[in-house]
Amino acid sequence: MITIVKNVEIYAPESLGLKQVVLIGDKIEGIYDNITIPENFVKINVIEGEGKYLFPGFIDAHVHLLGGGGEGGFSTRTPEIQLSNIIVGGTTTVVGCLGTDSVCRDMKALIAKAYALEEEGITTYVYTGSYEIPVKSVTESIKSDIMLINKIIGVGEVALSDHRSSQPSYEEFLRLTSQARVAGLLSGKAGIVHVHMGDGERRLEFLYRMLEDTEIPIKQIVPTHINRSIDLFKSGVEYAKRGGYLDLTTSSDPEHLEENEVKASKALKMLLEEGIPIEQIMFSSDGQGSLPRFDEKRQMVGLGIGEVRSLYREVKDAVQKDGVKLETALKTITSNVADALKLSNKGRIGPGKDADLVLVNKEDLSIYTVIAKGKEVVFGDRVLVKGTFEN
Incomplete structure (x- = not known):
């Protein structure tokens, strides 16, 4: 699955400015200044990051x-x-x-x-x-x-x-x-x-x-x-x-x-x-x-x-x-x-790192979306993925 986080201000945790982030599967494929999504391409999950910060x-x-x-x-x-x-x-x-x-x-x-x-x-x-x-x-x-x-x-x-x-x-x-x-x-x-x-x-x-x-x-x-x-x-x-x-x-x-x-x-x-x-x-x-x-x-x-x-x-x-x-x-x-802890694929946003990301609202730093292993698991106040025995 391909996910693109568009127009988001990245803290990797150092500030990288406004970027586009591409995820493929459970990895970060790359970080770009601009990106064009081809028409009639494979299905891409697009997350709009305007007004948001992106953290590891x-x-x-x-x-x-x-x-x-x-x-x-x-x-x-x-x-x-x-x-x-x-x-x-x-x-x-x-x-x-x-x-x-x-x-x-x-x-x-x-x-x-x-x-x-x-x-x-x-x-x-x-x-x-x-x-x-x-x-x-x-x-x-x-x-x-x-x-x-x-x-x-x-x-x-x-x-x-x-x-x-x-x-x-x-x-x-x-x-x-x-x-x-x-x-x-x-x-x-x-x-x-x-x-x-x-x-x-x-x-x-x-x-x-x-x-x-x-x-x-x-x-x-x-x-x-x-x-x-x-x-x-x-x-x-x-x-x-x-x-x-x-x-x-x-x-x-x-x-x-x-x-x-x-x-x-x-x-x-x-x-x-x-x-x-x-x-x-x-x-x-x-x-x-x-x-x-x-x-x-x-x-x-x-x-x-x-x-x-x-x-x-x-x-x-x-x-x-x-x-x-x-x-x-x-x-x-x-x-x-x-x-x-020598967790080389964790803790930073960069090409080849694990696609574990947190998107927050700029105005109050509240969590907007959580992505774990490339999959959205939290959106706003809703937990999208629950444990096996959770209600």
């Missing part, structure tokens, strides 16, 4: 595909995610992970869920492991998981500085990281170690020690939830000044942020003001994880579910409320994530 499909590197939570008992386990929950917010690529619970949820089920979502129309990857160290791998080791299982691109989310972690030793964490790095080198994958940061006093201690003690590059690790408290955030600023990645979590209740929590959009602005290069900053949603809700007295009154759509919400807030440039904010959910 968004990448969410932290989604609990099988659900998360459970720390309040079995009834607090969140359900599996559905396709529409992902694509409605413009996300076309996700990386699935386990969380606290690696007993009732396991890697085989996570991989199966990733394959199911892929069959339904988006691109999926997973991390091997969960909060705990040693990692419960699918094969005999982390290294062989990454090397031999196509879906697995790294390790995570491994928990540090958190009362729910397995309280690993520094040496255990170092061995895990070295296995992931070597496996990535041998397989051509990122071998990223995606680290859940809690709000414990040790904060980024293991990561700093690794930089002093070993030759492992700082960008082998992506610490996430770095905006969960102001103290952790400040420690993250210093880490980023040494060249490290920072991953800001977007799922929160914007009206009732937890005490000391830093909203992702504001955290982005603060990092840029500190001189941190935008290429080191990423957003992820923690989608389908449990989200505590508090009243005005800070008493928990219920549980919500983290939303993948929060990923783009925070990008919009960064632009519309915090004054961050559009092409700068976009990089946190497109090219930066693709580069960190």
Whole structure:
């Protein structure tokens, strides 16, 4: 199938100006200044892009595909995610992970869920492991998981500085990281170690020690939830000044942020003001994880579910409320994530790249159309493609 997006202003995520984009099947064939459609040619799907911006499909590197939570008992386990929950917010690529619970949820089920979502129309990857160290791998080791299982691109989310972690030793964490790095080198994958940061006093201690003690590059690790408290955030600023990645979590209740929590959009602005290069900053949603809700007295009154759509919400807030440039904010959910995870066909608009695109209205940045693998899956407020068991 051939699709042409006409007269659209492209952010690839860098601004390319007004162009015409041709898609053939699930790939971008080319970007042109002008294009003429021959009469009586094969059927072409034409999307009018006047008054619109065109972005790369968004990448969410932290989604609990099988659900998360459970720390309040079995009834607090969140359900599996559905396709529409992902694509409605413009996300076309996700990386699935386990969380606290690696007993009732396991890697085989996570991989199966990733394959199911892929069959339904988006691109999926997973991390091997969960909060705990040693990692419960699918094969005999982390290294062989990454090397031999196509879906697995790294390790995570491994928990540090958190009362729910397995309280690993520094040496255990170092061995895990070295296995992931070597496996990535041998397989051509990122071998990223995606680290859940809690709000414990040790904060980024293991990561700093690794930089002093070993030759492992700082960008082998992506610490996430770095905006969960102001103290952790400040420690993250210093880490980023040494060249490290920072991953800001977007799922929160914007009206009732937890005490000391830093909203992702504001955290982005603060990092840029500190001189941190935008290429080191990423957003992820923690989608389908449990989200505590508090009243005005800070008493928990219920549980919500983290939303993948929060990923783009925070990008919009960064632009519309915090004054961050559009092409700068976009990089946190497109090219930066693709580069960190070595997803060479994702995160950018260009010839030969995957046809994952988001068309938005210029006036308010609201989503107009989402294209995944060359197929329109969202139009305005309507989800055009739903998961197998969705109503």
